[in-house]
Amino acid sequence: MARRNPPPGSQTSLREANRARVVESLKRHGRLTQIELAGSTGLSPATVSNIVKELTASGLLHTSFTSRSGRRATLVSLARRLGLVAGVHYSSRHLRIAIADTARTIVTQSSLPLPLDHRHDAELDRLALLLGDMMETIGGSLSDLLSVGLALPAPIDPRTGMISTPGLLRGWEGIDVAESLSARIGRQVHVDSEANLGGLAEAREGNGRTAASSVFIRAGHTISAGLIVGGDLFRGFNGKAGQIGHVTLDENGPICRCSNRGCLETYAGGPALLSLFPPSVGMHRLGDLLHAAEAGDGSARRVIADAGRHIGVAAASLCNLFDPELIVVGGELGQAGEILMAPMRHSLERTALPAAGGLPEIVGASFGEWAEARGAIAVAVDHVTVDAQNLPAASDLPAASSLPFSA
Numbered sequence: 001m002a003r004r005n006p007p008p009g010s011q012t013s014l015r016e017a018n019r020a021r022v023v024e025s026l027k028r029h030g031r032l033t034q035i036e037l038a039g040s041t042g043l044s045p046a047t048v049s050n051i052v053k054e055l056t057a058s059g060l061l062h063t064s065f066t067s068r069s070g071r072r073a074t075l076v077s078l079a080r081r082l083g084l085v086a087g088v089h090y091s092s093r094h095l096r097i098a099i100a101d102t103a104r105t106i107v108t109q110s111s112l113p114l115p116l117d118h119r120h121d122a123e124l125d126r127l128a129l130l131l132g133d134m135m136e137t138i139g140g141s142l143s144d145l146l147s148v149g150l151a152l153p154a155p156i157d158p159r160t161g162m163i164s165t166p167g168l169l170r171g172w173e174g175i176d177v178a179e180s181l182s183a184r185i186g187r188q189v190h191v192d193s194e195a196n197l198g199g200l201a202e203a204r205e206g207n208g209r210t211a212a213s214s215v216f217i218r219a220g221h222t223i224s225a226g227l228i229v230g231g232d233l234f235r236g237f238n239g240k241a242g243q244i245g246h247v248t249l250d251e252n253g254p255i256c257r258c259s260n261r262g263c264l265e266t267y268a269g270g271p272a273l274l275s276l277f278p279p280s281v282g283m284h285r286l287g288d289l290l291h292a293a294e295a296g297d298g299s300a301r302r303v304i305a306d307a308g309r310h311i312g313v314a315a316a317s318l319c320n321l322f323d324p325e326l327i328v329v330g331g332e333l334g335q336a337g338e339i340l341m342a343p344m345r346h347s348l349e350r351t352a353l354p355a356a357g358g359l360p361e362i363v364g365a366s367f368g369e370w371a372e373a374r375g376a377i378a379v380a381v382d383h384v385t386v387d388a389q390n391l392p393a394a395s396d397l398p399a400a401s402s403l404p405f406s407a
């Protein structure tokens with residue numbers, strides 16, 4: 001017999017709407033105490049407590065205890081038995097894959113280097129095999145994945161799912177990457193730019209969590225930014241918002257891969273920095289530059305500091321336009337820490353319009369090289385369908401021990 005929808009405004013429909021608000025808040029934030037759930041949903045603590053008890057008994061939520069400000073609190077998350085998601089990040093030089101439960105706890109992860117000229121067909125074939133292998137290692141299969149999030153080093157048009165700007169990721173252009181990977185693995189896939197997903201990870205569970213608006217600047221082989229407003233991404237009409245790497249610093253400067261002159265990337269992107277050293281020095285990757293700077297090499301530290309100064313100038317323009325509360329710096333170059341960020345702050349102070357509330361604080365990323373994969377996990381969880389209205393009886397659910405990812 002078909003399930004009848006409760007009439008709008010009835011006690012039943014209100015209860016179902018409140019359940020859905022609790023579930024959506026947990027999908028967004030991963031784990032919250034009951035008091036935090038009340039704040040994020042606008043429901044009373046008593047209502048939240050009743051819903052948590054009901055959904056926990058039905059196997060939809062998991063509760064544990066934690067200590068906050070010296071007081072014992074109930075920590076709530078989606079139950080692990082709901083299934084797994086995958087977060088994938090293709091950077092210019094690396095592939096990173098993380099598999100997690102719906103509470104965003106990572107179960108297994110893997111990374112491997114990529115050639116500079118990687119193409120979508122070969123890489124998506126390899127990704128499908130890797131995902132299958134990783135699921136097998138934890139006793140599952142691809143069919144156990146509920147959703148996959150994927151980050152690419154280029155802006156994605158949200159209307160088409162394709163790269164929005166030609167020339168930024170050759171070998172991947174004109175392809176609906178989500179549809180192409182979905183056809184290979186039989187799972188739903190959701191694609192966005194690496195800067196957007198890195199910014200989402202920081203806003204949801206990292207250093208940007210308490211900021212009303214923030215910018216995640218990803219500095220590495222390429223440079224881009226993700227813009228966060230009220231915890232949500234601002235992508236722009238064509239998905240190009242935040243392409244700070246192609247802000248013009250000098251209209252007579254070097255030719256950029258986007259075909260313009262004097263873009264930020266031509267002064268502070270990985271290839272530009274490495275080209276400053278003669279071949280005999282052995283600076284082939286950004287990792288070489290970072291290791292040399294950490295060891296105290298003056299030339300390496302100067303090159304990184306100059307990059308920070310250039311990024312700070314571009315960030316000042318972004319601040320004048322977007323006016324964020326916080327700037328989070330990630331990417332491989334971001335691992336240089338204060339060698340990069342101190343000159344950024346100096347440029348920001350010199351170049352950005354002053355404000356009564358002060359300029360945005362500049363901090364390092366919380367998750368290092370895994371920020372983008374964590375953001376891809378967050379997007380995957382966002383698209384998981386959780387039915388908080390038509391609840392199964394707890395006895396109808398499989399035992400947690402029967403699933404490959406049980407605690």
